[in-house]
Amino acid sequence: MSYPFIEAFEDAKAHARREFPKESCGLIVKGKYIACENIASDPSTHREDDRDCGCQLCSFEISGKVYAKHEANIDVVVHSHPNGPFFPSKADMEGQLLTEKPWAILVLDEERAASKPVIWGGDISPVLGREFMHGVTDCYAIIKDCYALGKDKLAEQGIVGWPHDPITIPEFPRQDAWWEGDDDLYEENFGKAGFVETKDAPQPGDVFLMKIRSSKSNHAGLLIGDSLIVHHLPSRLSRREPAGLWGRQATKWLRYKGAAADA
Structure with a gap:
């Protein structure tokens, strides 16, 4: 595997499976994964086909107190995208810029295990030979x-x-x-x-x-x-x-x- 924090991401994948079909969220802190509660809106508020839906099926939010406790030592902010997409949303990109930390997405569905993480906001990958991904390598x-x-x-x-x-x-x-x-x-x-x-x-x-x-x-x-x-x-x-x-x-x-x- 070519991505860092392999063990931490395996723990994040297990968390994503437990939370499916809701978005999971957590922090990799000093190389260890910390599962966090998603305090976004209840799934009962879900708005189908609304990109701005803020419920737990479509979005995530980590408690400000939890985030502040670990902020100085955060390696990566992690969340899942149940049923995709593999790339960050506009809101994801805005959140990453606000935190100034690398972010990662794990994609999974009802049957398939969580994907290799999509990580952005950290080191710059070589500019030639990249695979295209909206918002990350486009x-x-x-x-x-x-x-x-x-x-x-x-x-x-x-x-x-x-x-x-x-x-x-x-x-x-x-x-x-x-x-x-x-x-x-x-x-x-x-x-x-x-x-x-x-x-x-x-x-x-x-x-x-x-x-x-x-x-x-x-x-x-x-x-x-x-x-x-x-x-x-x-x-x-x-x-x-x-x-x-x-x-x-x-x-x-x-x-x-x-x-x-x-x-």
């Missing part, structure tokens, strides 16, 4: 992570021509298939992340936006050296590809100018 994540790693660490991964030292750009919590609703991840937020639209010839470090079967810019990638781009499409591993084809289909090019640039 097309925005690879942009954010390349900027966070900077030129020296990217060079160690064989990505050459990157011009920037490490730069932190914001995370933007998002629902899966956000482009099918009212949200517009890239157009609404690129200025907040420090980018401005450029009409100049693209240069390494620039971001391209594209519309793939959508009226909104719902895909993005990065120009690196040697006329290559790095990007991540659903159902494909993250990869380098020649920039020409993708550049011709780009609807907009963005250049980093500093935090909270005026878009």
